[in-house]
Amino acid sequence: MISRIKGTLDLLDRGLYNWIEKKIKKHLTDYHFKEIATPIIEPIELFKRSLGLETDVVSKEMYYVSGSTSSDTESEKICLRPEMTASIMRAFLNAGIQETPWKVFSIGPAFRHERPQKGRYRQFNQISMEIIGSESIMQDALFLAMLDHFFSHVLKLQGYGLLINYLGTRQDRAAYQKILHRFLVQESARLCNLCKHRMNTNIMRVFDCKEHQCQEIYSQAPTLIDALAQESVHEWKLLKHTLEELSVSYSIKPTLVRGLDYYNKTVFEFVATDGLGAQNTFCGGGRYDTLACALGAKDDYPSLGAAIGLERLALFIEAQRPLTDHAQEPILSVVIPLTAEQQPLGLQIVQLLHAQGKCADIVLDKASIKGMFKAANKMHAQWAILIGPDEQRDGMITLKNMTTGHEEKIRQGDLLEHIK
Numbered sequence: 001m002i003s004r005i006k007g008t009l010d011l012l013d014r015g016l017y018n019w020i021e022k023k024i025k026k027h028l029t030d031y032h033f034k035e036i037a038t039p040i041i042e043p044i045e046l047f048k049r050s051l052g053l054e055t056d057v058v059s060k061e062m063y064y065v066s067g068s069t070s071s072d073t074e075s076e077k078i079c080l081r082p083e084m085t086a087s088i089m090r091a092f093l094n095a096g097i098q099e100t101p102w103k104v105f106s107i108g109p110a111f112r113h114e115r116p117q118k119g120r121y122r123q124f125n126q127i128s129m130e131i132i133g134s135e136s137i138m139q140d141a142l143f144l145a146m147l148d149h150f151f152s153h154v155l156k157l158q159g160y161g162l163l164i165n166y167l168g169t170r171q172d173r174a175a176y177q178k179i180l181h182r183f184l185v186q187e188s189a190r191l192c193n194l195c196k197h198r199m200n201t202n203i204m205r206v207f208d209c210k211e212h213q214c215q216e217i218y219s220q221a222p223t224l225i226d227a228l229a230q231e232s233v234h235e236w237k238l239l240k241h242t243l244e245e246l247s248v249s250y251s252i253k254p255t256l257v258r259g260l261d262y263y264n265k266t267v268f269e270f271v272a273t274d275g276l277g278a279q280n281t282f283c284g285g286g287r288y289d290t291l292a293c294a295l296g297a298k299d300d301y302p303s304l305g306a307a308i309g310l311e312r313l314a315l316f317i318e319a320q321r322p323l324t325d326h327a328q329e330p331i332l333s334v335v336i337p338l339t340a341e342q343q344p345l346g347l348q349i350v351q352l353l354h355a356q357g358k359c360a361d362i363v364l365d366k367a368s369i370k371g372m373f374k375a376a377n378k379m380h381a382q383w384a385i386l387i388g389p390d391e392q393r394d395g396m397i398t399l400k401n402m403t404t405g406h407e408e409k410i411r412q413g414d415l416l417e418h419i420k
């Protein structure tokens with residue numbers, strides 16, 4: 001038997017995902033975001049230039065698509081997208097969109113060749129939300145409030161926290177990187193090999209390390225926040241103050257840098273405190289003011305965004321199932337034609353129910369009446385509509401309430417009245 005590819009999922013019931021998508025679409029539309037879609041295949045160059053060569057995603061997790069013709073040149077090489085922000089910025093620049101801020105979102109699969117585990121897959125789905133072309137730090141506050149409101153009020157989630165950090169401007173980081181380098185040189189004997197490499201190539205990436213010992217060292221490291229220039233300090237204070245005014249709770253995590261190189265200023269993660277295990281970040285994002293230029297734009301487009309990991313959010317919701325109302329199934333009516341003679345009439349009744357916007361099905365392949373009722377039960381039918389030869393002859397049906405067990409013979413024309 002052929003098995004699915006390692007690190008992928010077969011969703012045998014997409015109900016919860018549909019529920020989340022319905023809720024987020026409504027929420028984002030209320031906040032004046034528009035849904036867009038970009039291709040799943042993109043030029044590899046797009047992610048090399050945006051995410052950065054030293055990131056895990058570009059250095060070891062990319063899915064390359066082998067070209068179908070031998071005439072592929074390097075610049076035409078394609079990959080499966082590992083995320084959507086770079087694609088959305090590319091689409092914005094390609095289309096020459098003038099109206100900013102451009103507030104958009106997109107839902108779809110992303111691909112990373114990671115080691116599969118709970119909450120970490122090789123094909124997963126993201127809800128990517130972006131505001132392109134807006135410099136004001138107030139936009140960051142509103143965006144975080146929008147996300148927090150979605151998780152706390154719309155999904156009614158409990159047991160999560162918002163972690164934020166401020167990465168400052170390029171100048172702030174250049175000044176800080178010297179301070180950090182001095183610190184890491186002192187600690188280098190205890191660092192893992194990857195961090196030793198990173199401290200000389202892309203130093204802030206060391207904070208992304210998953211090694212416990214390294215993280216312990218970094219908890220003692222000088223922080224970027226302490227090295228910010230006056231203007232950045234002001235903006236950072238304003239952001240924190242505004243979040244408080246908007247009643248958004250947060251914790252500051254000075255080592256939060258996020259896994260992709262394009263971030264500056266505000267970065268954040270929504271993290272589950274239990275229910276998700278090690279993969280507990282279900283939403284992450286931040287500002288990416290220089291991404292447009294990295295992709296070749298002439299002008300800067302200060303921007304910000306976030307991505308929700310749909311699988312992780314679904315796992316988190318499932319861990320709190322009783323608190324949410326997503327499991328509500330439509331009321332199902334199941335028609336039971338007793339013999340093959342009644343099947344055509346049964347189909348007509350199903351059609352009538354559908355025309356009235358009802359959820360209806362029919363039992364066709366069972367020989368005994370017991371088997372038919374059992375099948376209706378398994379389908380979670382609320383109503384069973386039995387038609388035998390007598391009912392067919394007299395224009396009647398036997399209607400059974402599957403919850404109470406109550407049964408009555410009614411006229412076919414009165415069915416809709418009864419199952420209202």
Ligand code: ATP
Pocket residue numbers: 083112114119120121122123124125126258259260279281282283284285307308309310311312
């Ligand atoms: P992590 O540190 O958990 O690997 P990340 O920093 O790589 O996350 P992002 O690139 O910011 O994640 O992606 C945004 C969100 O997408 C994450 O917060 C997570 O919920 C989800 N995500 C990322 N990688 C995966 C994956 N391999 N499988 C499932 N969800 C993922």
Ligand code: MG
Pocket residue numbers: 056259
């Ligand atoms: Mg990752």
